[in-house]
Amino acid sequence: MTGWTAPTRDTLFVLNDLLKVQDCTLPGYDMLDEETVQALIEGMGAFCTDVLAPLNPVADAQGCTRHADGSVTTPEGFKQAYKQLQEAGWNTLAMPEEYGGQGLPHVLGTVFEEYMNSACPGFMMYPGIVGGATSTILAAGSDHLKDTYVPPIISGEWLATMALTEGHAGTDLGLMRTKAEPAGNGTYSISGEKIFISGGEHDLTENIIHLVLARVPDAPAGSRGISLFLVPKVLPDGEKNALGCSAIEHKMGLNGSATCVMNFDGATGWLLGEENAGLAAMFIMMNAARLGVGVQGLAHAEHAYQRAATYATERKQGRAMGKRADPSAPADSLLVHPDVRRLLLDARAFAEGFRALVLWTAMQIDAAHHGDKDADALVSFLTPVIKAFGTDSGFQTAVDMQQVFGGHGYVKEWGMEQIVRDARIGMIYEGANGVQALDLAGRKLAKDGGQVAQKFAAMVAADLDGAPDWLVAPMQTALGDAAKAAQSMLEQAAKDPNALGAGSYAFMELIGHVAIGWMWVRMVKAVEGRDDEFSAAKRITARHFAERSLPATAMLRRKVEAGAENLMALPEDAFVRAI
Amino acid sequence: MTGWTAPTRDTLFVLNDLLKVQDCTLPGYDMLDEETVQALIEGMGAFCTDVLAPLNPVADAQGCTRHADGSVTTPEGFKQAYKQLQEAGWNTLAMPEEYGGQGLPHVLGTVFEEYMNSACPGFMMYPGIVGGATSTILAAGSDHLKDTYVPPIISGEWLATMALTEGHAGTDLGLMRTKAEPAGNGTYSISGEKIFISGGEHDLTENIIHLVLARVPDAPAGSRGISLFLVPKVLPDGEKNALGCSAIEHKMGLNGSATCVMNFDGATGWLLGEENAGLAAMFIMMNAARLGVGVQGLAHAEHAYQRAATYATERKQGRAMGKRADPSAPADSLLVHPDVRRLLLDARAFAEGFRALVLWTAMQIDAAHHGDKDADALVSFLTPVIKAFGTDSGFQTAVDMQQVFGGHGYVKEWGMEQIVRDARIGMIYEGANGVQALDLAGRKLAKDGGQVAQKFAAMVAADLDGAPDWLVAPMQTALGDAAKAAQSMLEQAAKDPNALGAGSYAFMELIGHVAIGWMWVRMVKAVEGRDDEFSAAKRITARHFAERSLPATAMLRRKVEAGAENLMALPEDAFVRAI
Known part of the structure; x- marks a missing residue:
């Protein structure tokens, strides 16, 4: 059982054949020749397969440990793997050269995010925040902070x-109570309690830089x-700041990631951007994080698909209907x-279609960073779809692939139930999917x-030109339903x-179907x-998406049309029923 | 947080107002006056709420322990609760009086199954098999065995x-290897290994009676x-039989239930029914178990709904769009x-509709037991739907209700993630939903x-008479899609x-929608x-099902119509992709 x-071959297909990164004239893309x-x-x-993937079951079984002094130990092997990651520099590919990064396009960093999340999502949570955090400091910080x-x-x-x-x-940041008092020397004194802080404390690095939302007086x-505010664990003078981890959560999954309750007790912090403008600065980080969470959905789906496809191929059990596939075997x-093929092709149609969408979007982010406003608007439009539809589908795929294993899928040793538990959080964090x-x-x-x-719909419609009828017809229906x-x-x-609230969820799912269908149109073309076999499989998988996923769009349209009236009709006190 | x-009020509504058990002339129903x-x-x-429900988090955290001698300890409190259950006799309500049961209708036993499964599903696994096992022994055993x-x-x-x-x-029982050699004295010597045996070993009772499938020579x-075969742990002479538990599984959930690997090493067994006719005897037990598993889906949905409804009512966070609900509160x-209401009403529309369906079916089982062949055919038709659609929807409901809690839903202390983990097995065991x-x-x-x-469709269609248009129209569409x-x-x-395999899953889901929609028609009537408020809530919930669930039937029909061709087009070796 591997x-x-x-999935390097599929990644290379998307980059070279679909997105044609070699033809892109944006800065940094000139380095992307095929070799x-x-x-x-x-x-x-190789790094993710060889170094990170072996840590995944260990991370789940061991989890993180908080000690009496507030320090946190990560699972066995994390420290060494982190050192190897740091030395290899994979995490700095798409970071700005000016600050020590390699200046490669964001699209490559996104591939690495997918692979890390498939290999060991609990580990990925530590370096996963780096892109968003640096963008935020670079956008809002003073030169000194940068x-x-x-x-x-x-x-x-x-x-x-x-x-x-x-x-x-929770989501309602307006209710926040953490306080930031000016200390008179340009710094602020931060006091309050934050929960659900991923990597709030750990043993991978000496210093941890917290980006903290708080309220100034009045x-x-x-x-x-x-x-x-920027609030480091260790201050520039080497002193420990007045903050610490008071507890870690016991969660359904993602056990390798230390989810901390953090206490700030008059900790020294530096303002990022303007006072009372924290929400905008936070959204720089949040939008990056949301796309990253969507990529987690892809990563879980790919991982689960691979295991289930191998199991279904190797497991000999039951008989074909009609002609037996192998009459000599028992x-x-x-x-x-x-029906097993249905589950596997559902998974594959999502994973391959969504990989294309995510990497296409990453290229648009590269374009947006270089001033393309249309690209920026499209990224902004698709970000909630990628986050929500990606994590919903990633979780559903993990559940479906677990099903292929029958009873073995429910038992820990086969690894499938961990993927389901790990994938569940994606639908919740960085803004719940609702x-x-x-x-x-x-x-x-x-x-x-x-x-x-x-604009998005027009772009999709334009690409239908030259696609086969079996894909054009349901895509036109889907576009009509979306409109x-x-x-x-x-x-x-x-x-x-x-x-808007009443129709929003079905509308998000509708756009998700259109966006992935669009990528299948482009891949088929x-x-x-x-x-070759690879191309034949792409056509079969595209057809599966057309036959089995796109029929959902009419249903989703009808849910949107149903509106809010009946949803709001039940009095609040009738939800908790008299029993 | 309760x-x-x-949910006694809703149960009583279904029994008294919908199914009118008082009017039923079947034996045993004469005892069912309203009081x-x-x-x-x-x-x-009260028994399930007061005695069993407090055990649920303990069962999850502790699980079962297998000791070096092969004995198994259940979680703290299980022994005492089992003794209380035995003394109260709740588990014998629907058992035949001739053998010490109370002879009440099956429909009441089904209510108790729901409540036990909501309160503590890990505990329920031990007594849960009793009905199916006794039916099988009564149908296939000799008078002496009975x-x-x-x-x-x-x-x-x-x-x-x-x-x-x-x-x-796994599912392919034809591949089974466990052997049964005639011992010459009317008994058989059973040898082989069985896995996934719920309650194969535990500390609740002195003796455990295993119903074992095996092959006789030739x-x-x-x-x-x-x-x-009937293979007791302790033989009638008081000797221990040659069998034992060699391991227990570490599972995603349902930790209170000891899932055992059982070894039979020349254990003494008695034939139930005829040689080589074990499959038919087993299906008596299996059909009862499948309906029981469907009830688990209901139980998880109800439990998860109640917690989420309470949380959503008590949690103050965010603001209404438009007019603020309470301008003085923060x-x-x-x-x-x-969108939170959508999740809650989805849950409620399933749970209440499915409760009605399950109890209606239980009444049909009572009728079938007394010779009604039409009832028997309907039960047989609906059994796979109740098992598969019930557990799929129960799991989906648990996931949706977990979502209402945001990040707290992912943390163990709130109890929601346990429901998700516990509910997942229902889709797999007693025959995977596929x-x-x-x-x-x-x-x-x-x-x-x-x-x-x-016949089923005609019965549904006949009940549409006199129902409101908003429910009749989508139900007619649903019936048309099903046909x-x-x-x-x-x-x-x-x-x-x-x-058949290519369309089967969507067809099962389609019948599930029709069957639950039918119950909503009957409840609205x-x-x-x-x-009163209760009736108003029923109408709103029915309308929600009509607006938000029934639009799925057209999509499901289209999936069935898509057929097998493209599903079977991908060569077997192309599922494990070249990477």
Whole structure:
């Protein structure tokens, strides 16, 4: 029984044949000749397969340990692996050269994120924040803060956290109570408790740089009174700052990641950006994190698919209907069963389609970083879809692949149930998927009256030209459903403030179907005229998506059209029923 | 934060107002006057709420322990609770009076199953097998076996197991290797290894009666050569039989249940029924178990809904769109968010609709036991739907309700992630849900050319008379989709042996939607003209099912129509992709 191996061939297909990174004229892409890309992808793949993947079951079984002095030990092997990662520099590929990174395009960093998340998601949580944290410090920090903190974070000498959530507030950051008092010397004194802080304390680096949301005195109420601070564990003079981890959570999964309750007891912090403008600064980090979480959905789906495909191929049990696949053997492989194939092809249609979407989006981020406003708007539109649809589908895929194993899928030793437990958090953190859907419906669709959505739809429609009929027809239906759903939701919203919330989730799922279907259109066109096995499999998988996933769009449109009235009809006190 | 409380009011509504058990003329129902029913339901509810529910987190955290001598200790409190259960006799309600049971209808036993599964599913696994095991012994055993084994099993003095699965065979019982050699004295010597045996060893009772599938010498190959044996842990002379537990599984959940590897080393067994006719005898037990597992889906959904509804009501976070629900408070309850209500109403529409379906089916079982062949055919048709759709929806509901808790849902202390882990096994055991779907499409639909399916549809259609338009219209569409899907699958199957497997899963889901929708039709009619809050909530929840669940039927029909061709197109060796 093998586990996961980096899917380098499919990655290279997406980069070279679909996205044609060699033809891209953006800065940094000139380094991406086919040989370099192949060497980098295979290097990343080997590192994740050989160094990180073996840690995954250990991380789950051992978890992290908090000691009485507040220190936290990560699972066996994490320290050594982190050192190897730091030395190899894989995590700095897409970081700015000015601060010690390698200046390669973001699209390559995204490939590495996928591989790390498949190999050992608990480990990935520590370096996973680096991109978002550095972008935030670079965008909002003073030159002094940038020069002091960004190079050691990029080099991996130090790690970082996002410290946003408080126990009573959750998503509602306006309720936050953590205080920041000016100390008179340009610093602030930070006091409060934050929960769910990934990597808040650990033994991988000497210093940990916390990016903390807090309120300055007399700040406006709600989310307009929030400021962002840089609060290091170890101060520049080598003293320990007044902060610490008071507990770690016992979770459903992702046990390798230390999820900390952090206490700030008059800790010294530096303002990032302006006072009361913390929300905007935080969103730089948050948007990067959201795309990263979407990539986790892909990573879990790929990992789970690989294990299930191997098991279904090797497991001899049951018989084909009609003609026996192998009459001399006592049983056929599980692959003779159409319903097992359905599960596997569902998984593959999502994973391959979503990989294409995620890497396409990463290229748009590269374009946006170099000033392309259309690309920026598209990234912004697709970010909640990638986060929510990606993690929902990643989890569903993990559950489906677990099912292929029958009873063995429920037993720890086969590794499938860990993927399910690990994948579950993606639907919750960095903004629960319902919040993502509302972001899409409110900030992305309604705010500009549907203009970006229309641009997106026009781009998809244009690509249908030259695709085969079996894919064009359901995609046209899907585009029609999306347009009608958007129109219905906007019309309802003019009369009923709850309409966006009522239709948002189904609308997010609808756009997810359209976006992945679009990538299948492009992939089918990319392999047109090729008759190798790889290309044949792409066509079969695309057809599966057309036959088995796209029929959902009409249902999703109808859910959007159903509106808010009946949802809001039940009185609040009737949810907890008299029993 | 309260946990689960027995939903006695909804149960009483289903029994009294919907199913009108008082009007039923079957034997045993004459005892069910309204007062008796209420006293029994409330007694069951109190026992499960007060005695079993507190054990649930303990069972999860402690699990079971196997000692070096092969003995197994259940979690703290299980022994005492089992003794209380035995003394109260709740588990014998629907057992035959002749053997010490109380002779009440099966429908009441089903209510108790639901409550036990909500309160502590790990505990429920031990007594849960009793009904199926006694039915099997009563149907297939000699008078001597019946008299020796059934009374102590019914009284709870002994417990029983189903010992079917072997490691290499899984669902494919034809591959089974366990041997049964005639010993010359009417007994058999049983040798082999069985896995996944729930309650194979434990400390709740002195004796454990294993019902074991094995092959006699020269048995025909495959599933026609399987016989069923009764193999007690302790022999009638008080000697220990040659069998034991060699390991227990470490599972994703259901930790309170000891899942054993059982070794039979020349153990003494008695034949149940005829040699080589074990499969038929086993199916008596299996069909009871499958309905029981469907009830587990209901139980998890109800438990998860109750916790999430309470949390959403009490948690103040975020603001209503438009007019603020409570302008003086810093935040509104989660119930102001339409998307949170969507999750809760999805859960409730499933749980209440499925409770009605399960109890309706239990009444049909009572009728079938007294010779009603139509009832028997309907139970047989609906059994795979109740098992598969019930557990899929129960798991999905648990996941959705976990989502309502945000990050707290992922943390162990809130109890939600345990429900998700516990609920996952229902989709796998007693025949994975894909096997259930194939059973529906093959043995239940195709085998009689769709006759029972048409009877079922006609019964549903007849009940639409007098229901409101908003429910009749989508139900008529659903019935049309079901009829077209059945016809399409039967037509395809005439040409392609893989067509049933290719369409089976979506067809099962389609019938699940129709069956639950039908119960909502009946419930809405049952509360017609009533203007109390309970009745109003029923109408709102029914409308939610009509608006948000029934639109799936067209999609499911299209999946069935897609057929097998593309599913079977990918060569077997292309599933494990070149990487």
